[in-house]
Amino acid sequence: MNNRLETIVDLKKYPIQDLNSPLIKELIKKCKSDLDQFSCATIPNFILPKSLKIMNTELEKQLDEVYMSKQSINAYLYSKDDPSLPKDHPKRIFMDRYNGYLNSDVFAKDSEMKFLYEQDELLKFVSACLGISPIYRWADPLACHAYNVMKPGGVLPWHFDSCEFTLSFMIQKPEKGGIFEYCPNIREPGNENLEEVKKVLDGDREVKKVLDGDRKRVRQLELEPGDLQIFKGRFTLHRVTKIEGNHSRYLCIPAYVLDPWRVNTPEHSKAIYGKVLPIHIERNKPRSDGLAD
Numbered sequence: 673m674n675n676r677l678e679t680i681v682d683l684k685k686y687p688i689q690d691l692n693s694p695l696i697k698e699l700i701k702k703c704k705s706d707l708d709q710f711s712c713a714t715i716p717n718f719i720l721p722k723s724l725k726i727m728n729t730e731l732e733k734q735l736d737e738v739y740m741s742k743q744s745i746n747a748y749l750y751s752k753d754d755p756s757l758p759k760d761h762p763k764r765i766f767m768d769r770y771n772g773y774l775n776s777d778v779f780a781k782d783s784e785m786k787f788l789y790e791q792d793e794l795l796k797f798v799s800a801c802l803g804i805s806p807i808y809r810w811a812d813p814l815a816c817h818a819y820n821v822m823k824p825g826g827v828l829p830w831h832f833d834s835c836e837f838t839l840s841f842m843i844q845k846p847e848k849g850g851i852f853e854y855c856p857n858i859r860e861p862g863n864e865n866l867e868e869v870k871k872v873l874d875g876d877r878e879v880k881k882v883l884d885g886d887r888k889r890v891r892q893l894e895l896e897p898g899d900l901q902i903f904k905g906r907f908t909l910h911r912v913t914k915i916e917g918n919h920s921r922y923l924c925i926p927a928y929v930l931d932p933w934r935v936n937t938p939e940h941s942k943a944i945y946g947k948v949l950p951i952h953i954e955r956n957k958p959r960s961d962g963l964a965d
């Protein structure tokens with residue numbers, strides 16, 4: 673039995689260390705069905721309240737090290753326009769983004785979240801929920817288990833992730849706003865489905881003026897502190913609405929990937945995590961799934 677793990681995860685309710693227990697088998701079945709259908713599954717109160725407090729404190733201790741970025745960005749996380757594309761191409765639709773990360777490389781050695789991410793029990797449980805094996809921890813030293821900070825006024829516009837699978841642990845909710853919205857399975861390897869992506873992006877701009885007729889594909893999720901969300905972020909267009917009120921929204925977003933070698937592109941790393949390391953340059957090769965990255 674993993675002694676520290678039982679102080680972090682509610683193993684009585686969710687015995688992830690024993691994938692053969694009837695409780696976990698049932699949970700895996702439900703998560704797999706939700707992930708297949710909606711590309712997203714949630715497990716309430718996964719993290720114990722005491723551990724949640726430790727996570728909150730470890731993040732707040734390092735808030736001055738959070739890299740905040742404010743920019744105009746497209747759904748593929750680029751801020752540079754490509755005038756060679758048609759004017760209405762989704763890559764030429766830019767949206768406001770104001771968001772921050774405490775990068776994984778500055779976490780304390782004994783960090784609660786870092787410890788949790790490094791446990792095989794968690795990896796094997798997530799792999800079973802996805803019905804995909806093997807999956808790997810992300811080799812990106814900045815992004816692999818970063819804390820996400822959205823301050824009042826913060827907003828995360830529609831985008832796809834670079835990593836295939838993301839966990840979200842809600843640490844602190846804002847007073848209002850900060851709602852996660854997503855369009856399940858909108859793209860897949862070899863198929864960008866640009867027309868549907870464009871409809872969502874256009875629908876969002878239209879909504880300010882007229883109706884939200886193009887929000888048919890959009891689903892909303894409200895997470896409570898302690899909840900775990902498992903999510904297929906590379907294939908699912910998603911966003912977080914503007915943070916209202918005086919409190920920041922804190923989340924931790926550990927990630928898993930299909931390729932244990934790959935990391936973020938140098939452009940993404942610079943824009944989102946504020947720096948580029950030699951590994952981002954050495955491993956900057958085209959993706960095999962044919963999707964924009």
Ligand SMILES: [Fe+2]
Binds near residue numbers: 831832833905910
């Ligand atoms: Fe994302």
